[in-house]
Amino acid sequence: MDLSFSPEEEEFRREVQSFLRDKLPQSLSGKVRTGKRLTKQDYEQWHAILNERGWLAHHWPVDYGGPGWTVGQSAIFDEETALAHAPRIIPFGVSMLGPVLIRYGSEEQKRHWLPRILDGTDWWCQGYSEPGAGSDLASLKCAAVRDGDHYVVNGQKTWTTLGQYADMIFCLVRTSSEGKKQEGISFLLIDMKTPGVEVRPIILLDGEHEVNEVFFSDVRVPVENLVGEENRGWTYAKYLLTYERTNIAGVGVSMAAFRELKAIASRQKKNGRPLLEDPLFVARLARLEIDLENMKTTNLRVLAAAGKGAAPVAESSMLKIRGTEIRQEITSLMRRALGPYAQPFVSEALDEGYEGEAVGPEYAAPVSADYFNNRKLSIFGGSNEVQREIITKAILEL
Amino acid sequence: MDFSYSEDRQMVADILARYVQQRYPMETRHRISGSGMGWSPDHWAALAEMGIAGMLFPQTGGGFGGGGFDIALVFDQIGRGLIVEPFLGVLMAGHALILAGGQEELVGEVIAGTKLLAFAHEEADSRYDPAAISCVARKAGDDWMLTGGKAVVPQVQAADRIVVSARISGSAGEAAGISLFLVEAGCAGLSVRAYPMIDGGRGGELALAGARATLLSDNGFAIIEQAIAAGTVALCWEAIGIMDELKAQTLEYLRTRTQFGAPIGKFQALQHRMATVALEIEQARSAAINAAAALESDHAVRERAVSAAKYTIGRVGTLVAEEAIQLHGGIGMTWELPLSHYAKRLTMIGHQLGDEDYHLERFASLGRAVA
Numbered sequence: 051m052d053l054s055f056s057p058e059e060e061e062f063r064r065e066v067q068s069f070l071r072d073k074l075p076q077s078l079s080g081k082v083r084t085g086k087r088l089t090k091q092d093y094e095q096w097h098a099i100l101n102e103r104g105w106l107a108h109h110w111p112v113d114y115g116g117p118g119w120t121v122g123q124s125a126i127f128d129e130e131t132a133l134a135h136a137p138r139i140i141p142f143g144v145s146m147l148g149p150v151l152i153r154y155g156s157e158e159q160k161r162h163w164l165p166r167i168l169d170g171t172d173w174w175c176q177g178y179s180e181p182g183a184g185s186d187l188a189s190l191k192c193a194a195v196r197d198g199d200h201y202v203v204n205g206q207k208t209w210t211t212l213g214q215y216a217d218m219i220f221c222l223v224r225t226s227s228e229g230k231k232q233e234g235i236s237f238l239l240i241d242m243k244t245p246g247v248e249v250r251p252i253i254l255l256d257g258e259h260e261v262n263e264v265f266f267s268d269v270r271v272p273v274e275n276l277v278g279e280e281n282r283g284w285t286y287a288k289y290l291l292t293y294e295r296t297n298i299a300g301v302g303v304s305m306a307a308f309r310e311l312k313a314i315a316s317r318q319k320k321n322g323r324p325l326l327e328d329p330l331f332v333a334r335l336a337r338l339e340i341d342l343e344n345m346k347t348t349n350l351r352v353l354a355a356a357g358k359g360a361a362p363v364a365e366s367s368m369l370k371i372r373g374t375e376i377r378q379e380i381t382s383l384m385r386r387a388l389g390p391y392a393q394p395f396v397s398e399a400l401d402e403g404y405e406g407e408a409v410g411p412e413y414a415a416p417v418s419a420d421y422f423n424n425r426k427l428s429i430f431g432g433s434n435e436v437q438r439e440i441i442t443k444a445i446l447e448l
Numbered sequence: 449m450d451f452s453y454s455e456d457r458q459m460v461a462d463i464l465a466r467y468v469q470q471r472y473p474m475e476t477r478h479r480i481s482g483s484g485m486g487w488s489p490d491h492w493a494a495l496a497e498m499g500i501a502g503m504l505f506p507q508t509g510g511g512f513g514g515g516g517f518d519i520a521l522v523f524d525q526i527g528r529g530l531i532v533e534p535f536l537g538v539l540m541a542g543h544a545l546i547l548a549g550g551q552e553e554l555v556g557e558v559i560a561g562t563k564l565l566a567f568a569h570e571e572a573d574s575r576y577d578p579a580a581i582s583c584v585a586r587k588a589g590d591d592w593m594l595t596g597g598k599a600v601v602p603q604v605q606a607a608d609r610i611v612v613s614a615r616i617s618g619s620a621g622e623a624a625g626i627s628l629f630l631v632e633a634g635c636a637g638l639s640v641r642a643y644p645m646i647d648g649g650r651g652g653e654l655a656l657a658g659a660r661a662t663l664l665s666d667n668g669f670a671i672i673e674q675a676i677a678a679g680t681v682a683l684c685w686e687a688i689g690i691m692d693e694l695k696a697q698t699l700e701y702l703r704t705r706t707q708f709g710a711p712i713g714k715f716q717a718l719q720h721r722m723a724t725v726a727l728e729i730e731q732a733r734s735a736a737i738n739a740a741a742a743l744e745s746d747h748a749v750r751e752r753a754v755s756a757a758k759y760t761i762g763r764v765g766t767l768v769a770e771e772a773i774q775l776h777g778g779i780g781m782t783w784e785l786p787l788s789h790y791a792k793r794l795t796m797i798g799h800q801l802g803d804e805d806y807h808l809e810r811f812a813s814l815g816r817a818v819a
């Protein structure tokens with residue numbers, strides 16, 4: 051057993067750190083650190099900076115523009131970027147569609163779409179869920195009917211994250227209602243500007259416009275936008291869902307957030323002493339830290355096994371469950387740390403350039419909204435209940 | 449033993465429940481909650497007319513309730529309707545005025561609905577400790593001048609008069625020397641920074657720079673503890689009302705939402721989660737009953753029951769709010785569904801008048817004192 055990174059990997063860590071020092075604009079890291087809203091341009095700027103260095107699609111094969119990193123390097127990159135308060139990489143093009151195209155797309159599709167993901171020409175969004183098809187995704191109804199050189203799409207998608215920014219949406223659509231419902235699904239790329247596509251906002255409980263409903267009425271999509279074969283879309287969708295394992299645990303994000311939590315607890319006061327000295331709060335922090343340390347190693351074990359070709363189905367569900375629980379617990383403790391100041395919520399204070407006076411400690415502004423928003427972590431990407439179903443199916447063998 | 453309300457109390461509860469259903473639906477609530485005022489004079493007047501403000505106060509103070517279960521029945525309904533009106537401040541400040549004495553006329557106007565009160569006690573660094581008061585009072589002729597700050601005062605903008613705690617001697621952390629004052633809203637030396645709350649309604653920070661005040665009592669601490677006890681019982685019952693709503697809404701969803709060809713309530717994984725939620729809510733209700741029953745008891749009995757209840761509500765409230773959202777899936781995350789607003793309010797009750805950890809510790813130390 052050797053838990054340490056290799057000297058080459060440690061050298062790589064220093065390279066990432068120096069890149070972040072030089073290239074990550076403070077205008078971006080400042081916003082991330084203080085929980086301000088990021089704009090579309092902010093994300094695009096960060097994507098462009100990473101792309102220039104060849105680090106945007108870091109799990110793509112070298113032939114397609116990936117840097118050829120080991121799993122260890124990927125883990126280091128995730129950790130360091132999170133600790134430096136870099137914006138997240140928007141996953142829809144880079145982490146979701148890219149790998150599917152690389153594995154199942156035609157040469158022409160790869161040549162056309164992959165460079166546009168890298169250079170930011172297309173902002174992608176994910177059109178899987180429907181009002182009647184959430185956990186039971188295979189029951190989706192949004193239909194595509196072949197008409198000459200086109201598919202004609204009718205139906206609805208929902209919960210489409212940042213669909214309001216998107217140029218393109220990759221959709222699971224029904225192309226057949228015969229046989230098993232998984233066997234009539236196709237994977238289609240749709241231009242959001244096509245006539246008949248309508249995007250309507252859904253406001254979340256924190257007041258933010260983050261997700262959307264997308265309606266399709268007689269939307270004509272050229273047949274060359276079908277990925278792979280008709281009625282094989284479920285296979286590609288499953289590949290996509292299990293592909294992105296490296297970051298499922300969100301170790302880097304949790305490490306950065308935990309550090310912030312400790313900083314808050316050292317500044318909040320209870321009985322005239324720092325909250326960081328309160329036995330009850332410290333016990334909560336300690337339990338969380340232990341869980342996080344344990345998960346870091348679990349994550350590396352899963353990555354190492356995956357690097358050797360294993361397909362860790364149950365383990366990746368374990369990482370999703372525990373990773374999201376830890377992130378939720380961190381925001382929960384941040385909220386608790388604030389005491390009465392968890393209640394005020396001045397939404398404008400989260401905008402860039404807000405000049406008003408802070409209510410209470412300046413780090414309080416985004417905390418409760420973040421806590422409520424992060425309830426989503428255990429719902430999307432396969433709910434934590436569905437993940438437990440996957441684990442028991444894999445281990446129980448009944 | 450009898451765990452039901454008396455007939456006349458039940459009648460008040462029913463009238464209030466009907467009002468909430470018919471006159472305070474969710475769209476109305478959101479409109480009021482998000483307005484610049486964050487409360488509604490029309491609704492306040494109507495509710496006072498129905499005698500709801502009077503239910504909060506004992507006969508000795510001109511009201512017709514004021515006991516633990518009177519407060520309980522009102523706040524239970526406030527929870528069910530997610531009412532943002534300034535009941536909590538009126539309750540706590542009103543109890544303080546009655547205990548201090550000499551303000552019968554003002555209390556009468558409060559009960560009639562023509563005057564509103566706020567209770568400004570906690571400070572930026574006091575973190576629930578009722579003795580951690582730094583605000584100071586200096587004598588100025590017949591009056592007093594207050595200097596300092598008060599933090600996160602619910603619906604302070606609505607108040608005509610504010611009950612404010614300040615020291616005439618001692619320093620933060622000492623119970624002795626804390627006195628209670630009455631301050632006129634809008635008076636010189638008083639400024640209010642008001643803001644929206646994440647769970648609806650508004651709150652505010654008070655800055656006092658030599659604000660003129662009337663002394664209510666120089667034995668402030670005992671009164672403050674009683675006012676906080678009444679406020680805590682109120683919050684516990686507001687939470688009970690909210691939890692009953694969350695449970696009902698979630699059960700209904702489990703029965704009607706289908707995935708994999710069955711109502712999701714057929715999945716045993718979710719059934720057991722709901723069973724735990726139901727069990728915990730009943731435990732929380734018992735805690736809230738204990739606290740309401742102890743409100744007029746001696747200090748030691750009262751305070752332990754109050755802390756036991758608020759601890760339980762804090763712990764169970766978080767569980768119920770999180771489970772209600774989770775079991776709804778994506779739809780539970782939306783602004784449009786009332787459920788998310790119940791969940792937010794329930795969570796934030798955990799941040800008012802002492803959180804779970806504060807009351808756990810307090811319960812333990814009060815126990816040591818008794819033993």
Ligand SMILES: Cc1cc2nc3c(=O)[nH]c(=O)nc-3n(C[C@H](O)[C@H](O)[C@H](O)COP(=O)(O)OP(=O)(O)OC[C@H]3O[C@@H](n4cnc5c(N)ncnc54)[C@H](O)[C@@H]3O)c2cc1C
Pocket residue numbers: 175176177178179181183184185186208209210211212260261426429430431432433434435436439705707708712715717718774775776777778779781
């Ligand atoms: C903020 C946010 C962003 C999202 N972004 C996107 C996006 O960009 N693109 C996209 O396609 N989708 C997106 N989603 C949708 C997300 O994937 C779904 O919400 C998720 O799959 C759950 O589906 P549902 O909401 O319909 O809940 P349901 O499936 O109806 O589930 C309700 C509850 O039942 C439980 N449940 C369901 N089935 C079972 C079972 N068999 N056993 C035990 N428990 C079960 C669930 O875990 C949940 O607790 C997003 C969701 C959110 C909240």
